[in-house]
Amino acid sequence: MGELILPPPYRDDAASHPPLDFAGYGSTARRHPTQPLIALPHTLTELTGPLLGDGRVAPEDADLTRRHDGEPLGERIIVHGRVLEEDGRPVPGTLVEVWQCNSAGRYWHEGDQHPAPLDPNFTGLGRCLTGADGAFRFVTIKPGAYPWGNHPNAWRPAHIHFSLFGRAFTQRLVTQMYFPGDPLFGQDPIFNSVRDPAARERMVCAFDLEATTPEWALAYRWDIVLRGPEAVVPDEDGA
Numbered sequence: 001m002g003e004l005i006l007p008p009p010y011r012d013d014a015a016s017h018p019p020l021d022f023a024g025y026g027s028t029a030r031r032h033p034t035q036p037l038i039a040l041p042h043t044l045t046e047l048t049g050p051l052l053g054d055g056r057v058a059p060e061d062a063d064l065t066r067r068h069d070g071e072p073l074g075e076r077i078i079v080h081g082r083v084l085e086e087d088g089r090p091v092p093g094t095l096v097e098v099w100q101c102n103s104a105g106r107y108w109h110e111g112d113q114h115p116a117p118l119d120p121n122f123t124g125l126g127r128c129l130t131g132a133d134g135a136f137r138f139v140t141i142k143p144g145a146y147p148w149g150n151h152p153n154a155w156r157p158a159h160i161h162f163s164l165f166g167r168a169f170t171q172r173l174v175t176q177m178y179f180p181g182d183p184l185f186g187q188d189p190i191f192n193s194v195r196d197p198a199a200r201e202r203m204v205c206a207f208d209l210e211a212t213t214p215e216w217a218l219a220y221r222w223d224i225v226l227r228g229p230e231a232v233v234p235d236e237d238g239a
């Protein structure tokens, strides 16, 4: 058996991380562990795999508007930013994956049957690797709000799901990015399960006029800080 390696200890941040069982978010009660967690030591496998390989991610994977024959309906947008360590160092070579509903608020998934139209030119999946400066950039369609049945007249604010995967199985962050000024923030228990208002703001991107492409697309910027006081909050259980 190989030498056991312990990763750096996990820093608990109860003010910004959602509790496992959040009263306003119905399904959390059914999903969270009910037994104490057991720490499993990691071996080289967990700390060095997977080797994703740059060649597996094509540049066109980052343009969600060009995955089909025609262009999707909706407001074309650019979403870009950088993945950073808490001291500001960029994190290169991180796999950034996104998934989202279409402009009508419907996911391309059999589990989403609410009466909004699917778009044959939009499946809502994209990915890219961060560059040497930690930067990522997607072209997509602004997602719509959608109802989700958590409570009477419950609607999710527009959001894009993000997954970050580093160079080890233990380097994973799953979260959601929101858009500034969304009128649905106040009634969304997933957004508000992050109880620290400053931490909630770190999940909201910024309109970026400079990165806007004239006559073509508006732009939003969202930097993802992995740890420390400016860290983006992980999505423990989000819809």
Ligand SMILES: [Fe+2]
Residues within 6 Å of the ligand: 156, 159, 161, 238, 239
């Ligand atoms: Fe969602």
